[in-house]
Amino acid sequence: MAAFNVLVLIGLGLAITVAYGRTVRKPRMWSDCTSSDSPVKITHLDISPSPVTLPGDMFFSLKGYSNRTMGSSRLILNIVRRLQSWPYIEVPIPCFFNIGSCTYADMCTLLDEMVASNWLGISRQVGQGIQRMLEDSGVTPGLCPQPPQVITIDKRPLPLPTIPPALYWFAEGLYRAHVRVIDNSNGQELSCIHVDIEMKRSRQRCSSWFGCLF
Numbered sequence: 001m002a003a004f005n006v007l008v009l010i011g012l013g014l015a016i017t018v019a020y021g022r023t024v025r026k027p028r029m030w031s032d033c034t035s036s037d038s039p040v041k042i043t044h045l046d047i048s049p050s051p052v053t054l055p056g057d058m059f060f061s062l063k064g065y066s067n068r069t070m071g072s073s074r075l076i077l078n079i080v081r082r083l084q085s086w087p088y089i090e091v092p093i094p095c096f097f098n099i100g101s102c103t104y105a106d107m108c109t110l111l112d113e114m115v116a117s118n119w120l121g122i123s124r125q126v127g128q129g130i131q132r133m134l135e136d137s138g139v140t141p142g143l144c145p146q147p148p149q150v151i152t153i154d155k156r157p158l159p160l161p162t163i164p165p166a167l168y169w170f171a172e173g174l175y176r177a178h179v180r181v182i183d184n185s186n187g188q189e190l191s192c193i194h195v196d197i198e199m200k201r202s203r204q205r206c207s208s209w210f211g212c213l214f
Contacts, residue, residue: 030045030193030194030195030196031193031194032191032192032193033178033192033193033194034189034190034191034192034193035189035192038188038189038190038191038192039066039067039068039070039190040064040065040066040070040181040190040191041064041065041066042062042063042064042191042193043063043064043065044061044062044063044064045061045062045193045195046060046061046062046155047059047060047061048061048155055159055160055161055162056159056160057157057158057159057160058157058158058160059155059156059157059158060133060153060155060156060157060158061153061154061155061156062151062152062153063151063152063153064150064151065148065149065150065151066146066148066149067148068148069145069146069147069148070145070146070183070190071108071144071145071146071183071184071185072106072107072108072144072183072184072185073106073107073181073182073183073184073190074103074104074105074106074107074181074182074184075103075104075107075110075179075180075181076103076104076179076180076181076182077100077101077102077103077104077177077178077179078092078101078177078178079092079093079100079101079175079176079177079178080092080093080101080175080176081093081174081175082174082175082176082196084174088174090176093175096120097119097120098117098119098120098123099119099120099122099123105184106184107181108142108144109142111127111130111131111141111142112127112142113127114126114127114130115127115128115131121161122161125159125160125161126158126160126161129157129158129159130158133153133156133157133158136156137151137152137153137156138151139151174196175196176194176195176196177193177194177195178192178193178194179191179192179193179194179195180192
């Protein structure tokens with residue numbers, strides 16, 4: 001998938017929350033940290049409802065554009081938990097089985113890898129949901145290179161899977177996601193976005209202590 005339409009994988013950054021069994025509240029803030037000469041611009045980003053309960057549907061809206069043809073690029077995600085102290089203490093979220101603060105080497109193949117490998121038993125459903133979201137918005141997933149284009153995603157559902165209860169323990173708080181897309185051919189930063197997210201743990205009841213572990 002090319003660099004521009006993979007910006008929808010802000011959904012993947014937010015789907016980090018899926019991996020940790022969180023419920024996502026509407027972002028307090030998002031900001032574009034891309035340089036002024038970047039060929040990619042995001043003008044609108046919204047997540048709803050608030051909160052989103054797992055499993056369930058997260059509705060995703062995005063508007064943006066690219067002004068040149070783009071091919072292979074890499075996605076860099078950095079996620080920190082912001083502890084409520086003064087000043088904030090930021091605790092990095094590690095990369096765990098390709099979920100978390102990870103670098104994805106080739107956006108052209110990322111969605112196919114998510115579906116085929118099904119990281120932690122959850123990435124297949126998320127990857128397929130992102131593919132459908134792109135297709136419904138007139139973008140061809142996996143097409144590289146991608147031509148210049150305008151993209152509008154208007155409140156499209158992204159189904160979030162059931163989360164293993166054993167992952168619920170690092171569940172709620174304030175999180176900051178830093179998302180960067182880098183052109184593999186020349187190292188140019190194509191996009192940079194910060195998203196601040198508030199999480200609240202889903203209060204799922206367990207049928208037994210064994211069920212809470214697995």
